[in-house]
Amino acid sequence: MGTLNINHELDDQIFNTINPLDPEEFRRQGHKIVNFLADYYQNIEQYPVCSQVNPGYLQKIVPNSAPNNPESLDKILKDVERAIIPGLTHWQSPNFFAYFPSSGSTAGFLGEMLSVGFNVVGFNWISSPAATELESIVMDWFGKMLNLPNCFLFASGGGGVLQGTTCEAMLCTIVAARDQMLRKISRENFGKLVVYASDQTHFSLKKAAHIGTTSTTSVDPLRLLCEIAKEFGIWVHIDAAYAGSACICPEFQVFLDGVENANSFSLNAHKWFFSTLDCCCLWVKDPSALTNALSTNPECLRNKATELNQVIDYKDWQIALSRRFRALKLWLVLRSYGVTNLRNLIRSHVNMAKHFEGLIATDKRFEIFVPRKFAMVCFRISPLVLNEKEVNMFNTKLVESINSCGKLYLTHGVVGGTYIIRFAIGASLTHYRHVDVAWKVIQDHANALLNQGYV
Amino acid sequence: MGTLNINHELDDQIFNTINPLDPEEFRRQGHKIVNFLADYYQNIEQYPVCSQVNPGYLQKIVPNSAPNNPESLDKILKDVERAIIPGLTHWQSPNFFAYFPSSGSTAGFLGEMLSVGFNVVGFNWISSPAATELESIVMDWFGKMLNLPNCFLFASGGGGVLQGTTCEAMLCTIVAARDQMLRKISRENFGKLVVYASDQTHFSLKKAAHIGTTSTTSVDPLRLLCEIAKEFGIWVHIDAAYAGSACICPEFQVFLDGVENANSFSLNAHKWFFSTLDCCCLWVKDPSALTNALSTNPECLRNKATELNQVIDYKDWQIALSRRFRALKLWLVLRSYGVTNLRNLIRSHVNMAKHFEGLIATDKRFEIFVPRKFAMVCFRISPLVLNEKEVNMFNTKLVESINSCGKLYLTHGVVGGTYIIRFAIGASLTHYRHVDVAWKVIQDHANALLNQGYV
Numbered sequence: 001m002g003t004l005n006i007n008h009e010l011d012d013q014i015f016n017t018i019n020p021l022d023p024e025e026f027r028r029q030g031h032k033i034v035n036f037l038a039d040y041y042q043n044i045e046q047y048p049v050c051s052q053v054n055p056g057y058l059q060k061i062v063p064n065s066a067p068n069n070p071e072s073l074d075k076i077l078k079d080v081e082r083a084i085i086p087g088l089t090h091w092q093s094p095n096f097f098a099y100f101p102s103s104g105s106t107a108g109f110l111g112e113m114l115s116v117g118f119n120v121v122g123f124n125w126i127s128s129p130a131a132t133e134l135e136s137i138v139m140d141w142f143g144k145m146l147n148l149p150n151c152f153l154f155a156s157g158g159g160g161v162l163q164g165t166t167c168e169a170m171l172c173t174i175v176a177a178r179d180q181m182l183r184k185i186s187r188e189n190f191g192k193l194v195v196y197a198s199d200q201t202h203f204s205l206k207k208a209a210h211i212g213t214t215s216t217t218s219v220d221p222l223r224l225l226c227e228i229a230k231e232f233g234i235w236v237h238i239d240a241a242y243a244g245s246a247c248i249c250p251e252f253q254v255f256l257d258g259v260e261n262a263n264s265f266s267l268n269a270h271k272w273f274f275s276t277l278d279c280c281c282l283w284v285k286d287p288s289a290l291t292n293a294l295s296t297n298p299e300c301l302r303n304k305a306t307e308l309n310q311v312i313d314y315k316d317w318q319i320a321l322s323r324r325f326r327a328l329k330l331w332l333v334l335r336s337y338g339v340t341n342l343r344n345l346i347r348s349h350v351n352m353a354k355h356f357e358g359l360i361a362t363d364k365r366f367e368i369f370v371p372r373k374f375a376m377v378c379f380r381i382s383p384l385v386l387n388e389k390e391v392n393m394f395n396t397k398l399v400e401s402i403n404s405c406g407k408l409y410l411t412h413g414v415v416g417g418t419y420i421i422r423f424a425i426g427a428s429l430t431h432y433r434h435v436d437v438a439w440k441v442i443q444d445h446a447n448a449l450l451n452q453g454y455v
Numbered sequence: 456m457g458t459l460n461i462n463h464e465l466d467d468q469i470f471n472t473i474n475p476l477d478p479e480e481f482r483r484q485g486h487k488i489v490n491f492l493a494d495y496y497q498n499i500e501q502y503p504v505c506s507q508v509n510p511g512y513l514q515k516i517v518p519n520s521a522p523n524n525p526e527s528l529d530k531i532l533k534d535v536e537r538a539i540i541p542g543l544t545h546w547q548s549p550n551f552f553a554y555f556p557s558s559g560s561t562a563g564f565l566g567e568m569l570s571v572g573f574n575v576v577g578f579n580w581i582s583s584p585a586a587t588e589l590e591s592i593v594m595d596w597f598g599k600m601l602n603l604p605n606c607f608l609f610a611s612g613g614g615g616v617l618q619g620t621t622c623e624a625m626l627c628t629i630v631a632a633r634d635q636m637l638r639k640i641s642r643e644n645f646g647k648l649v650v651y652a653s654d655q656t657h658f659s660l661k662k663a664a665h666i667g668t669t670s671t672t673s674v675d676p677l678r679l680l681c682e683i684a685k686e687f688g689i690w691v692h693i694d695a696a697y698a699g700s701a702c703i704c705p706e707f708q709v710f711l712d713g714v715e716n717a718n719s720f721s722l723n724a725h726k727w728f729f730s731t732l733d734c735c736c737l738w739v740k741d742p743s744a745l746t747n748a749l750s751t752n753p754e755c756l757r758n759k760a761t762e763l764n765q766v767i768d769y770k771d772w773q774i775a776l777s778r779r780f781r782a783l784k785l786w787l788v789l790r791s792y793g794v795t796n797l798r799n800l801i802r803s804h805v806n807m808a809k810h811f812e813g814l815i816a817t818d819k820r821f822e823i824f825v826p827r828k829f830a831m832v833c834f835r836i837s838p839l840v841l842n843e844k845e846v847n848m849f850n851t852k853l854v855e856s857i858n859s860c861g862k863l864y865l866t867h868g869v870v871g872g873t874y875i876i877r878f879a880i881g882a883s884l885t886h887y888r889h890v891d892v893a894w895k896v897i898q899d900h901a902n903a904l905l906n907q908g909y910v
Contacts, residue, residue: 007806007809007810008806008810008887010806011799011802011803011806011807011886011887012887014796014799014800014803015803015886017796017799018792018796018799018800019883020558020559020560020561020562020729020792020800020883021496021547021559021560021561021883021884022561023493023494023496023497024493025561026489026492026493026496026561026564027489027490027493029561029565030489030492030493030561030564030565030568031486031489033565033568033569033572034481034482034485034486034489034568035482036569037481037485037568037569037572038478038479038481038482038485039478040572040573041476041478041481042478050581051581051583051584051585053584053585055580055584055760055765055766056588056765057584057588058584058585058588058589058592059588059592062592064592064595064596065596065599065600066593066596066597066599066600066789066790066793066794067789067790067793067794068793068794068795069793069795069796070790070791070792070793070796071790071791071793073565073791076787076790076791080569083585084585084589084783085585086585087583087584087585087586087588087589088573088575088583088584088585088586089575089581089582089583089584090573090575091573091574091575091576091583092476092573092574099576099582099755102574102575102576103475104475104476104571104572104574105475105476106475106476106477106480106481106484106485107475109481109485109568109571109572110484110485110488110528112567112571113485113488113489113492113564113568113571114488114491114492114535116559116564116567116568116571116731116732117488117492117495117559117564118495118543118545118546118547119546119547119557119559119731119732120543120544120545120546120557121546121554121557121732125510126505126506126544127544127554128506128542128543128544128546129506129508129510129512129513129542129543129544130506130508130513130538130539130540130541130542130543131542131543133511133512133513133514133542134513134539134542137513137514137517137519138521140519141519141520141521142521144520144521145520145521164619164775164777165775165776165777166775166776166777167774167775167776167777168774168775171774214753214755215754215755268777270777274475276571276574277574277576277777277779278775278777278779298669299670299867299868299869300554300669300670300866300867300868300869300877305510310510310511311510319622319623319626319774320619320620320621320622320623320733321620321621321622322619322620322621322622322723322725322732322733324732324733328539332531334521334522335521335522335525335526335531336525336526336528336531337473337475337525338521338522338523338524338525338526339521339522339523340523340524341469341472341473341524341525344466344469344473345469345473345475347466347469348466348469348470351462351463351465351466352466354462355462355463411755412754412755413754413755414754414755422755428474428475428476429476431466431470432463432466432467
């Protein structure tokens with residue numbers, strides 16, 4: 001045991017030098033990061049919203065290998081300020097109107113901190129019962145808020161699961177739908193399987209497949225589609241990645257009319273529900289369709305609770321084995337804000353979008369391109385100002401010009417060949433004053449471009 | 456605009472009531488959670504390592520719908536203590552020896568906090584250049600530490616990407632390998648494709664496919680396998696989910712001998728590299744094999760940097776579109792601890808495993824079942840004590856008995872019909888004294904069971 005004792009002493013020296021989870025060091029450094037981030041939010045409007053760095057900027061200012069010796073947190077945080085923040089596109093900025101929002105919140109952040117701090121790997125029930133049980137509970141809470149039919153709740157044989165992203169949720173439901181159909185028509189008919197989707201569907205369809213309308217947030221007529229699908233035994237997945245969150249407000253639940261005939265439904269709580277990335281909520285009517293397709297029962301995970309069929313093992317509801325304790329952040333969001341405030345926050349974003357529409361209406365050079373349903377406005381400089389050939393090019397230039405000034409960030413879509421500007425409201429820090437300023441910036445850039453010879 | 460003004464005023468009231476990302480509230484509450492978690496680590500040894508709750512425990516003690524009104528963080532944290540912590544299996548406990556470790560660290564936690572705080576969605580370069588560039592840089596840093604052949608680094612045409620889990624990494628590489636082969640043999644030969652794996656492979660193969668040896672952490676002879684595969688043009692993916700991290704130590708790099716002939720290599724930094732869940736590092740020799748299989752180019756993500764082919768868009772290297780800024784935590788781990796300390800920490804775990812082997816050798820009733828390579832020891836009560844029929848049953852009972860006492864948590868495997876006990880060292884708080892106590896507990900439970908009539 002001589003060598004072992006020597007190792008023992010050397011290792012004690014190592015533990016004295018470095019204890020990667022020392023509680024007091026954790027406390028000291030944790031407070032520093034909280035202050036760093038609070039200051040970041042305080043100052044967030046000072047940064048260009050869309051990063052203005054050039055490709056390859058970072059490699060020029062950081063070493064090309066990891067350091068041999070430890071570096072202090074203070075030094076690292078200076079580098080975050082110097083090297084990382086200039087390369088961020090600030091999704092939490094109140095002037096971020098691009099893509100869809102990625103709405104953070106204090107409660108979501110705190111829930112994620114708890115999840116990261118506990119750092120449990122909740123693949124099955126026994127690996128951390130609270131992770132599984134809280135997830136089932138908040139998914140039922142959320143389902144009730146959305147007024148989803150009971151058949152999607154655990155109490156009635158359905159149930160919900162938190163996935164990372166819509167792509168994962170869709171991949172799972174497609175695999176489930178495929179296996180369910182192949183059991184009916186036999187495996188040799190694999191080649192006859194078809195996936196239907198709207199022509200405006202999200203591009204993740206190429207990686208999985210779903211129904212959705214990313215560019216314009218229009219909504220498909222669910223009742224009609226579901227009824228046809230039911231007739232032919234087709235699995236219907238409803239992807240409401242962005243707009244699903246709005247359906248906690250009764251006035252938006254009309255968009256879910258017919259959902260009782262769908263097989264599955266998903267939304268991204270990390271888009272418009274104050275839960276940080278990643279947090280995709282997926283409900284299914286028949287969990288066994290998922291578990292039949294995705295179950296594994298390796299010896300090393302065998303345990304009594306699973307064998308007695310008393311529990312959910314969420315690893316069988318998803319592609320991956322490992323899973324984070326995402327339910328905590330959703331639980332903190334729901335409890336910290338409460339249903340009434342969450343509805344009002346969603347409504348405030350919708351009201352700001354209406355307000356922005358009102359602003360557009362004051363300037364006849366612009367037009368609203370498609371009717372607004374939620375908190376995203378699709379607009380453009382109208383062909384009344386320019387001829388039809390020039391108008392797409394002009395709007396492209398307008399977006400580039402606005403984004404390169406750094407005062408706000410917005411993105412575009414193309415619908416039926418027409419280039420449209422998307423103005424998505426939903427960043428948690430956005431208030432009316434930001435919308436007003438954004439409109440002013442948009443007008444200023446339009447004026448400048450038009451003065452440069454477009455009229 | 457009358458209605459709009461009314462909305463405006465109502466919304467101002469809402470914003471005054473609730474501001475989901477108010478910096479000062481964020482600061483105040485963030486500090487509370489830091490303290491809560493520091494106290495949790497301080498007290499972690501007081502809790503039973505494996506949760507002792509019964510299925511359905513949580514539903515009995517929480518409401519069945521989300522609250523309408525906000526609840527205070529203090530109230531929520533009381534519920535975390537009362538309702539969540541008893542339902543946790545404490546993966547960060549120094550007495551956690553089950554499955555594989557999920558090694559947390561202060562640096563990993565801080566990196567994750569920054570990532571959650573910035574909450575950027577880094578699907579392509581422009582959506583946050585720092586997220587993409589830092590990821591490429593730390594993947595090269597890590598690759599160099601592992602002494603991976605240059606062909607896996609960006610400088611030489613290869614490159615790395617952070618995925619969530621090994622299952623995701625394998626799914627990506629299988630899709631890439633499939634499409635690469637189908638381009639050669641044409642799509643109608645789809646049915647002829649075969650995936651080979653070891654008979655001891657990880658069960659995630661059922662969801663994707665790879666090479667690996669979960670139960671015992673044995674290592675396949677890479678050089679031989681890769682050479683055969685090369686001859687037949689077979690894509691080889693090396694899954695070193697657990698043990699890959701050890702290969703930052705030169706003395707373990709022998710296990711990677713032959714890797715230059717593989718196509719892809721992955722390890723989970725969230726297992727044994729002090730990075731919290733999830734963080735799977737995947738290197739590929741030919742990134743275009745991934746991007747050919749996984750690219751999407753929707754209009755709304757079109758941007759100059761992508762079109763000029765100047766940048767990486769990591770969405771094309773993975774299944775999902777959305778992606779978290781995981782590189783930050785790996786960057787903080789590498790810089791906060793430094794390569795020398797990280798190697799020594801890995802070695803200390805291996806030394807503790809050797810120490811545990813030494814303890815087992817002092818008790819002739821036990822045997823080491825397979826040679827130890829890293830920091831996991833596979834052992835059992837030997838058939839010398841009991842007859843071969845009884846021995847599996849006895850070891851099963853021994854594990855159940857130990858886990859139900861709550862003092863430590865370990866899990867089992869079955870290799871060739873033999874039930875083995877797995878003792879995996881790697882929790883960041885584990886020191887020699889925990890290993891010594893664990894051994895004492897194991898002996899006590901063995902004595903008690905043997906006294907109950909097994910001898």
